[in-house]
Amino acid sequence: MHSKLLLCIFYMAQNLPKDIKEKKKKWFGGIKGGHVTIETGDSIIGFQPKGNCHVFGKKEKGNGYFSAKQKANWLKDTVSLKYATVLIPLDEARYLKLKSTVDNYLQKSPYDYAVFGMRCAAATYDVLEDAGIVKQRSRMGKWVSFFYPQLLRRRLLKIADNNNYTVIKTGGRQSRVWEKE
Numbered sequence: 001m002h003s004k005l006l007l008c009i010f011y012m013a014q015n016l017p018k019d020i021k022e023k024k025k026k027w028f029g030g031i032k033g034g035h036v037t038i039e040t041g042d043s044i045i046g047f048q049p050k051g052n053c054h055v056f057g058k059k060e061k062g063n064g065y066f067s068a069k070q071k072a073n074w075l076k077d078t079v080s081l082k083y084a085t086v087l088i089p090l091d092e093a094r095y096l097k098l099k100s101t102v103d104n105y106l107q108k109s110p111y112d113y114a115v116f117g118m119r120c121a122a123a124t125y126d127v128l129e130d131a132g133i134v135k136q137r138s139r140m141g142k143w144v145s146f147f148y149p150q151l152l153r154r155r156l157l158k159i160a161d162n163n164n165y166t167v168i169k170t171g172g173r174q175s176r177v178w179e180k181e
Helices: 071-077 092-107 121-132 140-144 149-163
Strands: 001-012 035-040 043-049 054-057 064-070 082-089 114-116 166-169
Touching: 001 054, 035 092, 035 121, 035 140, 043 092, 043 121, 064 071, 064 092, 082 092, 082 121, 082 149, 092 121, 121 149, 121 166, 149 166
Parallel strands: 054 114
Antiparallel strands: 001 035, 001 082, 035 043, 043 064, 082 166
């Protein structure tokens, strides 16, 4: 059996120390936030808002979209961030299903980006679910269960521990105050 790897990457939420808060911009997401992406092949795929974030998801004029970034560029942009990567081994069939889902979502997002709706953690769970990696949930169940990235990060780190998946952690820049996980 040929095995491929899926990598789920979690940026840890950060805060600015009091002495530099006025000098640097706070990131979107804040406490218990951060960001979740998926690596397939040489691309990093993530779900994000375009423009203002809606409070509730809308069927028309949706502002959420999936984007792909080349891994080499992503590595340059994240060199100072704290993140954890979970390596999930996939058989060829699951990997192809995952790639198909990601390719479709890159063409057109199936949902809007909203505070009370799909955001990066719920969208990542949705992609993992479609590939048969995690159990099925309703759309509302996804965004309630994974309202912020820390909840999905903890769930996948537990899955990694139970299945002996490799987890790679990077420390992040010392001038930021990172979540402790």
